[in-house]
Amino acid sequence: MGSVHVRSTAIYQAALGLCCLLALTGQAVGAESAATAVVDPLISMHEGFVDEKKCASCHTDEAEAFAKSHHAKAMALAGDTTVRADFNDVQFDHDGIVTSFFRRDGRSFVRTEGPDGKQAEFEVKYTFAYEPLQQYLIDLGGGRLQALDIAWDTNKQEWFWLGEGKPARPGSTYHWTGPFYRWNRTCIDCHSTDPQTNYQPQANEYRSTYVATSIGCQSCHGGGAKHVEWAETKSQAVLTTIGPTLGLSEIDASTCFGCHSRRTKVLDGYQPGQRFLDHFSPALLRSDLYFPDGQILDEVFEYGSFQQSKMAKAGVTCLDCHRPHEATLKAEGNALCTQCHTANAPERFVKFNPGGDFDTPAHTHHPMGSSGAQCANCHMPQRTYMKVDPRRDHSFVTPRPDLSEMYGTPNGCTTCHAGKTSAWAAETMDKWYGTAWRERSTIAHAFAGAAQNDPASISALRKLVADSDQAGIVKGSAITAMSRVGGADVAADVEAAAGHSDPLVRLGAAEAAGNLPLESRLKAIGKLLGDDTRAVRVAAVTALGRIPSLDFLGNERRTFEAAIEDLRAYVQANADVAEVQNNYGSFLLDQQRLNEAEKVFRQALVLDPAFSGARINLAELYRASGQNEKSERSYAEAIAISPEQADLRYGHALSLVRIKALPDAIAEFEMAVSLDPDNSRYRTTLAIALDSAGRTADALAIIDKAGRETDANMLGVAIQFGLKLRRFPETLKHAEALARLQPNNPQIADLVRQLRAVVGKN
Secondary structure, eight states, X not given: OOOOOOOSSHHHHHHHHHHOOSSOOOOOTTTHHHHOSOOOTTBOOOTTOOOHHHHHHHOHHHHHHHHTSSGGGSEEEOSTTTOOSOOSSEEEEETTEEEEEEEETTEXXXXXXXXXXXXXXXXXXXXXXXXXXXXXXXXEXXXXXXXXXXXXXXXXXXXXXXXXXXXXXXXXXXXXXXXXXXXXXXXXXXXXXXXXXXXXXXXXXXOOBBSBSSOOHHXXXXXXXXXXXXXXXXXXXXXXXXXXXXXXOOOOHHHHHTTSBOEEEOSSOOOTTSOGGGTEEEOOOOTTTBOTXXXXXXXXXXXXXXXXXXXXXXXXXXXXXXXXXXXSBSSSGGGTGGGTSSSSOOGGGGXXXXXXXXXXXXXXXXOTTSGGGOHHHHHSOEEEETTTEEEEOSSOOOOOHHHHHHHOOOOHHHXXXXXXXXXXXXXXHHHHHOSGGGGSOOSHHHHHHHHTTOTTHHHHHHXXXXXXXXXXXXXXXXXXXXXXXXXXXXXXXXXXXXXXXXXXXXXXXXXXXXXXXXXXXXXXXXXXXXXXXHHHHHHHHHHHTTSSOOGGGGGGHHHHHHHHHHHHHHHHHTTTOHHHHHHHHHHHHHTTOHHHHHHHHHHHHHHOTTOHHHHHHHHHHHHHTTOHHHHXXXXXXXXXXXXXXXXXXXXXXXXXXXXXXXHHHHHHHHHHHHHSTTOHHHHHHHHHHHHHTXXXXXXXXXXXXXXXXXXXXXXXXHHHHHHHHTOHHHHHHHHHHHHXXXXXXXXXXXXXXXXXXXXXXX
């Protein structure tokens, strides 16, 4: 059993979705100190920055506009004017966990289940977000601010629980006191001005700071110290020194995407004007994050969907639709879209031909001004996150109810007509527009096939990569999906993608290399170790680092070592994220740097004691180094925390076999099978263990109970046990099933003939 690589995607990147809301919210510039006389202890004037009040002193109109925005209320000290929820001695009961909200001495308090499982009182220190929900941050010591998982619905004016399923246990990752809900780890990047995590690994504490509690001017314009210097002197000499931007950063879409994206941070210290992909690695169009047609599924924000759109290709940016300071739309209703989509297109977009008469019943087949006639309702379906927060898809798709019927993708028709089927919607569109719309190009078929590991999807994905009209994120996602299905067969495709001009395609190639055989990786993506984009270099060195011996690198050795420095910077930027530390430990383990890997795995467990992936990898490290007793103890510790996790039980059973504790191992194998009865590997290994203990009849019964006639490995084991027990009729049944799976196997055919002769069958 090899080491388990728990990549920083589902857990870490789903955690990002917890706090970076679509409408990032914050406290008004200049109003922060007016709302309360208390000084926020986390505020610190970082180098190059100034007090936000300096901005408002000159730019009063902009400050007043910004003060009305949700950006300006992203985070605030808890007080009478900022806390929106009902703290007037109310209770909220969720699955028997009773939480009380009350006020004392002008402060807000919560009484609920603490990290030790006991009821305790906690003071609310900060508000977090503004609407449609507001969360509350609690100081648990060591600099940790935790977001309570019970939030306030500002529309319904009621408390609600953010989680799903059963409440997490105290001490676990997803308990409100655990790492997932830690503001310093999960939320800090996007709700304050120039936030710095400042995690202290030796003490396992935080010394987090920011320039302003909430999002402020310098969040988007960059540090204002040089600008203020120029403004206060109006000196030509100073202007020459600081340049034509007057000391402020250039604002582009990356300024928005730094927060409005599902991404992993690869380098600390992002400032407006810097390249997005040098500080962040965005999630590509994975099946757990996006529908097959590219629409938003999980909480991915706007970047990934917008990158797919024709508008992005045409050069449209966030600021074409959104006011920069108010953070509101530039126009109401369809007037926003008809800025460009009119009979006479603006000159800027003429070559992309957005012109046409769309805001008419002839196009919408709905009355003017009705809900069905709104462009956004058809082309930007909403999906609700955090239970109360609807977000619109930004890929601007054409409604395709036919795809909804095939793949369950959203479409604007049945979103509004909730009682109708996708088939009804498709038939209605046929009547309105003819059937040509069904033939429009779509990425859905290719990605849906890849999600099912259909080999036929490879050719469809290959066409997407070759299609010049497809966006870089689609091409990069296609090459990654292709590698998961095709493996070694698509090595040449990965190599070609590694030479693409679009960094998102090269990022896809670097990630795809992780699915290639080790011996194919250097040829495919070796050149990416020296790529000019940091996110690509980090992905490339991660994929190539899986190869234990680096002698094969040759001339690429120097660029590999340089890329490792990028990897270390990524690890440092995520020093408090257990998943990232665990992945780095796996990298070190692959490099046979066992002592370093052990330290990193242990640090991951300091960060999150309930993180089973790090315990599994630590156990496998001990196994690889011949320390079987330590390996078994590590598995046992993991099971004590997560007793219902089948893979832990299975790994523990194997570790017990290695220390020759076969009866205990059998008990653990049985537990793994009971927790995951459809896993043929668990069932087959249990059967082999039972046979080793002299319980061959029980072993055969375990195989027979599975009722599997399509698993060649399981059938082979059943045949072995049947012959051993001389149960020839049963063995013949299994042999015939195996012969159907392997019709060209002469040995199986011969065995079937012999067994038929034994049992008297012709």
